[in-house]
Amino acid sequence: MVREHQYEAARFLWGEGAIERMGEVLAAAGVDRAMVVCGEHVGANEELMDSVENALGDRHVHTYTGARGDTPLGTVETGVETFEQHDADGLVSVGGGSASDTAKAISVFAAEEGRTLHEMKTQTTDDGESHIPDLPAPKTPVFAVSTTLSAAEVSNIFGVTDEKAGDKVVILDEKIRPRVCVYDPAATATTPASTIASTGMNALDHAVEILYSDGHAENPFYQATAEKAIDLLVTNLPAAVNDRDPEALAAAQLGAGLSGFGIVGGISINHGINHPLCARHPVSHGDGNSILLPHGIRFTYDAVPERMARLAGALGVEVEGGKATDEATLEAMCDVVRELQEEIGVPYRLRDVGVDRDDFEAMAEIAAHDSAMANNPKRVTASDIVALLEAAW
Structure with missing residues (x-):
């Protein structure tokens, strides 16, 4: 081929x-x-x-x-x-x-x-x-x-x-x-630390979704840039946000740029939900994707064990046998995300950013037809989206 x-x-x-x-x-x-x-x-x-x-x-x-x-x-x-x-x-x-x-x-x-x-x-x-x-x-x-x-x-x-x-x-x-x-x-130089944190998590979500989505699963170029982006962002965001360390900020900027290479065809479930979420509620794009990030991993985890093993490795979680299938690996991956969220001070629950829980079903109907959903390896229905939003609540 x-x-x-x-x-x-x-x-x-x-x-x-x-x-x-x-x-x-x-x-x-x-x-x-x-x-x-x-x-x-x-x-x-x-x-x-x-x-x-x-x-x-x-x-x-x-x-x-x-x-x-x-x-x-x-x-x-x-x-x-x-x-x-x-x-x-x-x-x-x-x-x-x-x-x-x-x-x-x-x-x-x-x-x-x-x-x-x-x-x-x-x-x-x-x-x-x-x-x-x-x-x-x-x-x-x-x-x-x-x-x-x-x-x-x-x-x-x-x-x-x-x-x-x-x-x-x-x-x-x-x-x-x-x-x-x-x-x-x-x-x-004058960008607020909260903006660096929020947009940095958005860039991380780009790279994470690229590694497990259908769009670039067989593309070694985008896989490589996404892996490097995750490494640079996870490693450097804390110092870039909390210390305004110029070298860490420069490295995080490079990581963010690399995360953008595979956006088209790479973003999937999280971005698909986040689009109506931010349109209907007072949530920034970065905060929305940050909150949804571990939940998208959880939803898709069992559908693509080889891709999830690669993502686990990028997040610093060891996997044996080339497939991620066990609950311990999933929890370790989500823990990396949660620890980073806490370290740089970004929200991790929808209830903390003013989202109306009564709007979940209406949001889900819109999100199910978002362009990004076609890239998710596991078919996503409106009821799936409601359940994911409840988990993120």
Whole structure:
């Protein structure tokens, strides 16, 4: 059997002074009028924003500070209007997943004029298959300066929240994968420790799901990057969060970036549940995935013993015979996650983050059709999701 792997990789710049290279990056890409996309918190960081805007020089035409958590549709629509008003030909996100997703969404919505959010969304059909709409229009190039560990900047997907429907949908388009991802220590200097912790756990969930999902089970490239991501994140997150150790933070940033390589086709049950969870409740994307992380492992554990053995090894749990089937191994894996959660101070129960238990059944019906569910090796029903949410409560 002949197998093939192709990855349209972005260019990566990391280390002190990386932001200063953004001007030459845009020039090389032929971008003359760049709009910066960020949230209010990052936009108010004068030192960071001055460094970005100075690096862009005359190519900077406007800074849109409307990015919000979980990317509400209204902020995207306003962003498109602003983008068109300034006749921009490039988008530079500065921030975490919300800024990156907003920039990608602006690129898609501006190009696919007249198409609605739900016409463009990727979803899982009733028979468990993934449906990905064709988005043929050329897209405005996106570039990313990361201030968190979200890893959204690496991928060619993004989520947008339809607040009226209470759902967060995913859109996939290879043309909006950021051309260049910048990791500069200056960009994370003022990022709150709680944000580093939450987004770090989100990155860990990416890597964990990649190792056991169907999407990349036979892909040695994504398996290797996911394993390395888990090692870097589990090892370095405590010092990065609690001590603001620059070397640990740099290592965690690299781990987060590696976790993003296999997101498409790799994320599964946890992300599928987390999308409506965060759309309907006051929970950040990172905290939601952190809480769900051990429960997704538990649900899927008996379906793929070889993959779970590999995941166990990545988490530092020894397994004999190449298959993880015993309860002790499962508990040891979940203990690694729980101990990390406690060490960096992230929540691990839904009741502690304001989730309404009465909404479980409605959330489950939406989550069962989320695009990520098609990747889970064990078929997931709405009743399964309710049971998992109860366990996470």
